[in-house]
Amino acid sequence: MSPSQSTPLDSYAMACRQLDDAAAHLDIDPGLLERLRLTEREVTVNFPVKMDDGTLKMFTGYRVQHNDVRGPFKGGLRYHPDTDLGEVRALAMWMTWKAAVVNIPFGGAKGSVQCNPKKMSRGEVERLTRRFTWSIASIIGPERDIPAPDVYTGPQEMAWIMDTYSMIKGQTTPGVVTGKPLELGGSLGRFEATGRGVVIAAARAARHLGRELENMTVAIQGSGNVGGVAARYFERAGAKVVAMSDSGGGVYNPQGVSSAKALACKNQYSCLLGREVAAEDISNEELLELKVDLLAPCAMEGVLTEANAAKVRAGLVVEGANGPTTPEADAILADKGVLVVPDILANAGGVTVSYFEWVQNLQNLLWSEEQIGQRLEEIMGKAMDEVLAIAGEKKVSLRTAAMILGVNRVAEATKLRGIYP
Ligand SMILES: NC(=O)c1ccc[n+]([C@@H]2O[C@H](COP(=O)([O-])OP(=O)(O)OC[C@H]3O[C@@H](n4cnc5c(N)ncnc54)[C@H](O)[C@@H]3O)[C@@H](O)[C@H]2O)c1
Structure with a gap:
């Protein structure tokens, strides 16, 4: 298998390109790089x-x-x-x-x-x-x-x-999956973890730009586990969510869209309806191009592309979804001075609290919601700081910086383990 054999939907080629971008800043043996690619x-x-x-x-x-x-x-x-x-x-x-x-x-x-x-x-x-x-x-x-x-x-x-x-x-083996219901060994805070982590990352990124989330306008694509929860946490942080969407389209009100009303509408009608939430109906494409401070794509991969990246008017993009931005779009956004907090950092709250859930399952322990929230803040905050430091030092995007950090950790661990048999 090689990148050229990947499917027309080029997610794998895209992931390999991001790996190569990071590897260019690391002293990785070509054989090891090939191992990491496969x-x-x-x-x-x-x-x-x-x-x-x-x-x-x-x-x-x-x-x-x-x-x-x-x-x-x-x-x-x-x-x-x-x-x-x-x-x-x-x-x-x-x-x-x-x-x-x-x-x-x-x-x-x-x-x-x-x-x-x-x-x-x-x-x-x-x-x-x-x-x-x-x-x-x-x-x-x-x-x-x-x-x-x-x-x-x-x-x-x-x-x-x-x-x-x-x-x-x-x-009974609760540790085989995470994200379980609480009654079956699920962790407090796991359902909220990814969306909450997105907002923790967004707050740090905003501060990096000399701003606070308070009063920032936010457009969120996707209102499922990640987007729906992120909307609630953005509101709690004082930001103004002005647009939300799901697979059928979105709603927009420059004065703000209540996430509670939007999610209630989705529950009742299985879609978002402008008339139910005092907002105008918009398409998913329009949502991505709104004049907002912060755009959070929280649905599917490949939504910010060469075709629409130049039309993004947000100054900060925080990737709740995996792979929402193609490498071509990354380059366009960088040229425009848009700061992109990459998926592998911005949505890492989910895997972090999944880890907490797994640890609790293996040890038959129950952590409090407060412990979970505090540890999530610490871990996400530390990762944000490390990535921002690498980006500053090497003059690279936050995506490349996050990749440098992650890939280097995996490469070093691989070298230490060696090859057996
Ligand atoms: N659930 C997690 O813990 C987690 C963790 C990290 C990353 N992610 C990533 O976040 C993204 C969303 O996952 P989720 O768990 O929220 O899923 P979900 O099923 O809970 O919600 C998906 C949302 O995206 C919307 N959607 C689907 N197709 C769309 C389209 N073409 N255009 C616009 N909206 C569309 C759906 O209507 C829904 O609102 C995915 O990229 C996923 O890989 C999820």
Whole structure:
């Protein structure tokens, strides 16, 4: 497998390009660089699910394990009709660097199933989740590879994974997944962790620009786990959320959009409606080009591209989503003087509190919400400081600086371990 063989959706090529940009600042042996570029294991499974109407339907799922040199593989599980192996490879690689940037002893992995859960019943999603878990059970486990929620999966899917895995093993094994419901060993603060971390990163970045979040205007793409929670925390920090969106489009009001109302609307109608939240309806494309202080893409990858980056009017972009900015867009934004806080730093709150959840599961401990919040602030704050220092010293973007920090940690750990057998 090489970057040139990656799929037309160029997430993996994009991830490799970011790796090369960082490697240019590091003294890495070419063989080692090749090792870091390649994934360690890629599993594709085709599996049957009995649908509600009695028919049998085949689904395809992936689990890609990029690197476990610093600790067990770790990464989310996505349910999406457009997912493919190239996307999952990239997402797995980004997980490796992300865990290293926040200095947490995990490697990187990712999984996905090609499906549209919005068009499936709860029973169908449960059967799909359980059969997929069964199909990959031999390569996951609390000391091996620990999935977590990602796009269109959440605590309920994690509960089914935990239950299926526990049944296979003959013993209750909460540590096999993170992002579980609290009743099953989930951690306080895990649901909020990624969105909360986005706001911690945004606050530090704003301060770096000589500003505070208070009164800053914010546009958020995506109002799921990451975007929805980030909106609440931005409001708590005194920022004014003026636009939010989901896959169907967005809403905008320069005087502010109440995140509580927007999320209630989404709950009731499964979409955002301007008339319900006293705002104007806008498209996702328009949201990205709004005149705001801060733009937080919190949905899918590849939304800021060569085609629209020049039209971004925000001075600060904080990436809640993984891979929302292509390398071409990165260059355009840098030229315009837009500060981009990269995904592997900005959304690392999720993996950080996942680590807390895993540690609590392995030790049968329960930490308080206060402990979790405090440790999250410390870890995210330290990573932000380290990345800002590298960016200043080497005169590189925050993305390249974060990659330098993460890749170097993985490279050093790899050298120390050596090759066996
Ligand atoms: N959940 C986590 O802990 C976590 C951690 C780190 C990074 N991420 C990343 O954050 C992003 C969002 O994940 P999530 O967990 O919030 O998922 P989610 O399923 O909870 O929410 C996804 C949101 O994106 C919207 N969306 C989907 N397709 C869209 C499109 N084409 N245009 C605009 N909006 C669209 C959906 O309507 C929804 O509001 C993904 O890139 C994911 O990999 C998630």
